[in-house]
Amino acid sequence: xxxxxxxxxxxxxxxTSAVLTASAKHIGIRCMQENMAFxxxxxxxxxxxxxxxxxxxxxxxxxxxxxxxxxxxxxEMDAYVGCMYYYTNEFDLCRKEQEAFEKACPLK
Amino acid sequence: xxEAMIRNKPGxxxxxxxPLLQDGPPPGGxxxxxxxxxxxxxxxxxxxxxxxxxxxxxxxxxQVGQGNKIRRALKEEKYxxxxxxxxxxxxxxxxxxxxxxxxxxxxEADVMKDVPGWKxxxxxxNSGRWMPPATGELRPxxx
Numbered sequence: 001x002x003x004x005x006x007x008x009x010x011x012x013x014x015x016t017s018a019v020l021t022a023s024a025k026h027i028g029i030r031c032m033q034e035n036m037a038f039x040x041x042x043x044x045x046x047x048x049x050x051x052x053x054x055x056x057x058x059x060x061x062x063x064x065x066x067x068x069x070x071x072x073x074x075x076e077m078d079a080y081v082g083c084m085y086y087y088t089n090e091f092d093l094c095r096k097e098q099e100a101f102e103k104a105c106p107l108k
Numbered sequence: 109x110x111e112a113m114i115r116n117k118p119g120x121x122x123x124x125x126x127p128l129l130q131d132g133p134p135p136g137g138x139x140x141x142x143x144x145x146x147x148x149x150x151x152x153x154x155x156x157x158x159x160x161x162x163x164x165x166x167x168x169x170x171q172v173g174q175g176n177k178i179r180r181a182l183k184e185e186k187y188x189x190x191x192x193x194x195x196x197x198x199x200x201x202x203x204x205x206x207x208x209x210x211x212x213x214x215x216e217a218d219v220m221k222d223v224p225g226w227k228x229x230x231x232x233x234n235s236g237r238w239m240p241p242a243t244g245e246l247r248p249x250x251x
Contacts, residue, residue: 015196020197021189021193024189024190024192024193027192027193027196028188028189028192031192031195034195035194038195038198038199039195042198045238046237046238047238048201048202048205048206048209049206051202052202052203052206054199055195055198055199055200055202055203056199058195058196058199059199059203062193062195062196089189091182091185091189092182
């Protein structure tokens, strides 16, 4: 399995840094509630055992979102993730793939 | 002897009558050479030069500002992406930490089971806040 593959054997996207930065804008919009809830919980109490449930919500939301994105526009997402992997998460060097990805899977 | 052979004039009586052989100016003298300064007074005035310089400087600084705006937008994009993925990374690390911590507490209970009055686990600081474990035993691959 190459390091820049976006999905593992069963079609679930692997949350590598390339995949996460490629879908960062989508995550920031679609999972904002869960993210904010988790961060508020952490601000209250940094103990990891206290915020496990909210953390699981965040993980569920983000992994579900990644799977959804990959199902809706697999080719564009793979191209964008590959470009991110090649250029180590540098947004400015992957504008073309970013445009294609956001056209195929719009940011809502 | 050689001077006499070079400079001789036919019919001279002695060496003292030899004609002069000198390097000198051509007849009529050399052509006149100009050595006076000729710095012209034409061209842009001082104010014109100063204004051109100030204009170029101002335009350059404006371009610097525009470039900084673009660079700041790029940095903001990068930071926004990092802010968006921070919670999931922290949540995954929390899960991993909690399982490691539970294993560690069991190990501690096992080691200290014969010590009277030892409260397993959280006998760290007194402030009431949660502090991450400081010894580095939990992540030997990092430390």
